[in-house]
Amino acid sequence: MTTNKNDKFNAKTVSEEGKNVVYLSGELDLSVAPDFRLVMEPLVGDSDADLTINLKELKYIDSTGIGILLSILKARHSMNASFSVEEVPPQIQKLFDMTGIAKFFEPQENSQ
């Protein structure tokens, strides 16, 4: 259900040679968690390419979304493949810091 166009979750993938970047926008919560998992699954399995999620336009994330990021971290780590987040909005960074997931992300120069 869409209540507000700006809040509707969307994930757009840009693939270049050796690198996949997923741009998230809207609200990532329980209701769209299956969609997000579906988008990420093939990208997480592509161990030859670097994987980055750009959060600049993400308005909201809940513990379900953080849980998915955590499972991606685990999967990529076990494959010895890279995974990072970039342009994390302050409100979302706060949740990453509070829950402790922040320490598992590789440092990014362009994070806010």
Next chain:
Amino acid sequence: MKADQTVTLNLPATADYVDIVRLNLYGIASKMGFSYEDIEDMKVAVSEACNNSVLYAYGQEGGLVEVIFGVNGEELTITVKDEGVSFALPQDTSDATTLHDKELHDVEIGGLGFYLMQALMDEVSVSSESGKGTQVILTKRLTRSEEKV
């Protein structure tokens, strides 16, 4: 807003309606004068309480979640109630864990929702009665020094 008014929502216990709770919370909390940051904190906490009802309270059967916003001049109390099977509470909710002391291979995903509720609200109380569902009460006090929405 006058003291001791309530706004009640009755919603299907499905994930599709949790954003409706956030929208109502935004409207009420901004009317009361909460700061942007406090409202964002409450959005996360309330959604986690609703998620618990959606995920654990009713299994496959469609049930209802009742959300009561209690407006009392200086504080906002949000009660999230369901009548489903109680979800598994941590033995002591102060045990709700974070990932801070853990290595990646030790990490388990459950429990973050409870931790966030506690960390983001001033008070959290959870009561659960077998066969009668679960009630989560979240309280945030208004601090007047911060920037208003």
